[in-house]
Amino acid sequence: MDPVAALKQIALFLERAGEPTFKVRAFRKAAAIVGELPPDELAERVRAGTLTALPGIGKSIAAAITEAVAQGEPGYLTKLTDSAAKPVAGGAALRSALRGDCHTHSDWSDGGSPIREMAEAAIALGHEWMALTDHSPRLRVANGLSAERLRRQLEVVAELNVELAPFLILTGIEVDILLDGALDQTEELLSQVDVVVASVHSQLRMPKKEMTERMLTAVANPQVDVLGHCTGRLVMGKGRPESTFDADAVFSACAEYGVAVEINSRPERLDPPRRLLRVAADLGCEFAIDSDAHAPGQLDWLPYGCERAEECGISAERVINTKTAADLLSHIAGR
Template sequence: MDPVRALRLIAFHLERTGAPGYRVRAFRRAAEIATATGPDELRRRAEAGTLTQLESIGPTTAGVIAEALAGRDPAYLVELTERDAPELVGGHELRSALRGDCHTHSDWSDGGSPIEEMATAAAALGHEWIALTDHSPRLTVANGLSAARLRRQLDVVAEVNERIAPFRVLRGIEVDILADGRLDQDEELLAQLDVVVASVHSLLRMPEREMTERLLAAVANPHVDVLGHCTGRIVVGRGRPESQFDAKEVFTACAEYGVAVEINSRPERLDPPRRLLRLAVDLGCDFAIDSDAHAPGQLAWLGYGCQRAEECGVTSDRVINTRGANDLLTRSRR
């Protein structure tokens, strides 16, 4: 077991199980220090018992490094892995068919990790690609990307792709659907992107007819590939009710325009609810089973979406992220 990988895996599992951010950051920082120190110096310090003299290396992270260098799976990692085993009763076939994730966030907006960290974690899960879909400018609470910042991000994505090939980060955005159905980003810039997820984040309780027209306008936009978390509901804590709209009308438009309905895998969303998911199946929609991950550990939430998709009759041929990146891009440029 490589000690750096062990530290990163621990951070991954802590994140997935909702551990406090400072604990996750402690293991990620320790992984950075271990990388900079190098294996020979780490081994020398482990033998001398001086690992904790390194910056940001405490007794727990030092123990993980020492166990890994000794050829053992660190006990803390084993414990976390066993505790973090997802309680899924189905969806395994769909999960194994997924080759990428159409909805992820980085620290450019409200995510917690750099682009390359997200990509590395996705590759470790067996993905071939992810779409980077940080927020658009009007979502200021999420540090949404202005057109200028998005253009800079596209340059960074190109650099990352050179380093991590053949894994691929697709250029994308989660663009806000404004109250009148327009999209919150320059149209010419949206045309340059590989994946556009369009979602409602404001005025979630507008009247049903107005919300229906709002979603229909977004779905009809030729740049939109995925309709994100369509009801906006939250199912944990105090929760948030579903937005009201004519689902038959909206999903019929999705099928007509080739816009995939997102099956959002975040445990607090699980959107759309099963009755609407079954309706979308009956109306001939395609789907994107997405993690909506804001941190590397959350990329593994896809299983929750796969389980619900299987329960509602979604087959792999109707899930766009079962495709390779090139096939997906061919579809998105319909």
């Protein structure tokens, strides 16, 4: 087995399992180092047992490389493959209908991998497109993009789209909804990107009335295409309670303005909860089933959202990322 491919596969399985970022990055870094070695040098290092002399390659990674070269699939990869749980029981038909992902991050903000790696992982999953939605500047803890950095990113994406065609990286942003409902980026720049996901990231415990007005103001903004992880809850670790808002009012506004309600597939979010998904569905909303991936392996978290959508009676026709890129862009423009 190609050792570079083996190391990348290990990294993907670790990401899907939610393992610490440092462990994933170690395998990705090792894959890059091995990939740059001349074949003769790699073979000699495997024979002499000197792989650990290379920077960033410890005993376990060296063992995986040696096994890949000598006998095919490394034992570590086999173990990860065997122990990988089937993520969900339902939603398979809906998952197969998804053509892309409206909410992903790269190392331009708080993601762990370059844009190209994210795109290549999406291609491997059979996607036709993905929206790159790194954070806006106010979210400094996530290295949010200033206007200047976002403009540079648009240029990088344009170049990558030439190289990766027919796969398409849609430009985008996950823009913070500020306390008054305004958006954390200029109207001019928001109008230039393909997909705008608007999310609340601050003062999640503000009173219900104020939070409702905040969200209604954002949803009414014609630049907003998707309302991201609307309750802000976390269901793992210490957890975080849901923000409180008038769900009927907010989801009615989403239906009126054509803003898709995100079904966030991150295992620690699974946002919104089922009871609110059913409210949004009953009020006629459209949806975006998104991974909110911050690493390539996390793109494969979409089944979590698909299962919940199916349980709430949401059909593929109401999910915007079942559309081709061209149809999605036409749909957004038509709003």
